[in-house]
Amino acid sequence: MPIYLDHSATTPLDPTVLETMLPFFSQHYGNSKAVHAFGREADRAVERARASVATLLNCAPNEVVFTSGGTESDNLALRGPAQFARTEGRPITLITGPVEHHAISLTARHLVETLGATLRIVPVDHFGRVAPDDLRAALDNLPAGGLALVSLIHTNNEIGTRSDIAALAAVAHEHGALFHTDAVQSGGYLALDVPALGVDMLSLSSHKFYGPKGAGVLVLGDGVPFLTSTSGASHEDGRRAGTHNVPGIVGTAAALEYVRANMDVHNAHLTRLRERLVSGILEQVPDAELTGHPTDRLPGHASFVFQGIESTMLLMHLDQHGIAASSGSACKVGNPKPSALLGALGYGPEWTLGGLRLSLGFHTTEDEIDTVLDVLPGIVERVRKLHAVSLS
Numbered sequence: 272m273p274i275y276l277d278h279s280a281t282t283p284l285d286p287t288v289l290e291t292m293l294p295f296f297s298q299h300y301g302n303s304k305a306v307h308a309f310g311r312e313a314d315r316a317v318e319r320a321r322a323s324v325a326t327l328l329n330c331a332p333n334e335v336v337f338t339s340g341g342t343e344s345d346n347l348a349l350r351g352p353a354q355f356a357r358t359e360g361r362p363i364t365l366i367t368g369p370v371e372h373h374a375i376s377l378t379a380r381h382l383v384e385t386l387g388a389t390l391r392i393v394p395v396d397h398f399g400r401v402a403p404d405d406l407r408a409a410l411d412n413l414p415a416g417g418l419a420l421v422s423l424i425h426t427n428n429e430i431g432t433r434s435d436i437a438a439l440a441a442v443a444h445e446h447g448a449l450f451h452t453d454a455v456q457s458g459g460y461l462a463l464d465v466p467a468l469g470v471d472m473l474s475l476s477s478h479k480f481y482g483p484k485g486a487g488v489l490v491l492g493d494g495v496p497f498l499t500s501t502s503g504a505s506h507e508d509g510r511r512a513g514t515h516n517v518p519g520i521v522g523t524a525a526a527l528e529y530v531r532a533n534m535d536v537h538n539a540h541l542t543r544l545r546e547r548l549v550s551g552i553l554e555q556v557p558d559a560e561l562t563g564h565p566t567d568r569l570p571g572h573a574s575f576v577f578q579g580i581e582s583t584m585l586l587m588h589l590d591q592h593g594i595a596a597s598s599g600s601a602c603k604v605g606n607p608k609p610s611a612l613l614g615a616l617g618y619g620p621e622w623t624l625g626g627l628r629l630s631l632g633f634h635t636t637e638d639e640i641d642t643v644l645d646v647l648p649g650i651v652e653r654v655r656k657l658h659a660v661s662l663s
């Protein structure tokens with residue numbers, strides 16, 4: 272049986288979530304905007320899902336905007352306020368970190384090019400966390416009357432580190448800036464509470480927490496200035512046009528309910544297996560380091576760097592052994608690209624090609640972890656030898 276250790280990339284749809292979704296494909300298939308009984312049924316399902324998501328996140332139902340996933344939620348969170356500020360001719364300052372997902376970092380760069388926004392990057396420590404004082408410094412001397420918008424990741428997809436978002440959001444608000452967090456990796460493992468985090472906006476993606484792909488949420492705080500990016504009908508209170516993906520929306524709520532109901536048991540299981548995996552790898556593989564924070568991290572997330580290795584080769588060898596894993600960097604065989612994130616954490620060039628992410632799921636077993644511990648040390652040794660030969 273293949274071993275799937277790439278749950279940070281995506282998770283399987285939970286069977287109970289699928290069951291909840293199924294009638295909305297072929298039975299209750301009405302358009303939620305239609306006035307007839309089919310439409311009213313779909314609309315009720317959407318609003319039930321919205322109420323449930325709002326309750327779980329402790330926000331108001333009208334602050335829940337259903338989207339097509341994390342990428343869209345991140346785009347809307349930056350573009351909505353920036354485009355609104357642009358219509359008023361106000362200067363736009365965006366503040367992010369160097370370890371953000373591309374859905375944030377590339378959107379921010381696009382807004383620099385298209386709207387003339389100014390981009391400030393706050394440094395991170397070796398674990399990928401922004402210090403409140405560094406954020407304070409980045410918020411110094413903001414242009415008068417402008418929009419300042421901070422976006423910092425809640426838990427990092429590549430290295431699993433969890434940031435103290437409540438402290439960072441408080442700093443942003445001291446300076447009159449809006450605060451968004453990409454909590455896409457957190458939704459399945461942390462009981463996110465919007466007021467406790469103190470954020471104005473928060474992104475989630477359903478397929479990261481055993482829900483459907485192509486569905487997600489942007490929590491958009493009441494009063495956040497926002498200009499929609501999609502013109503069309505008035506869905507989602509005019510903030511995101513387009514016929515509702517009713518099965519996806521119903522599945523989003525069902526998945527969030529499922530992960531919340533089982534969170535303690537799941538997290539205890541994940542943490543135990545992760546610790547076994549991490550200590551086994553660090554004991555058995557020379558010149559290996561855990562990346563990200565050792566304890567303040569996602570429960571099922573184990574990420575490493577191996578000196579003198581090209582992770583694409585490592586991933587191919589693992590795949591041949593039936594183990595599905597990933598690296599954070601977008602590299603191709605024969606054309607390796609160092610991970611920018613690992614570089615931002617202070618790793619030198621002999622490390623930045625060799626990232627490995629093993630992300631565990633609720634159904635990962637101890638036997639699967641033991642199989643990885645059996646085969647990984649030998650694979651690393653072989654790949655290191657091949658790498659040395661290719662350099663000679």
Ligand SMILES: Cc1ncc(COP(=O)(O)O)c(C=O)c1O
Nearest residue numbers: 340341342372374428455456476
């Ligand atoms: C931190 C983070 N943000 C955003 C996304 C994008 O989410 P989606 O796949 O739903 O577009 C991902 C997915 O990998 C992610 O890990």
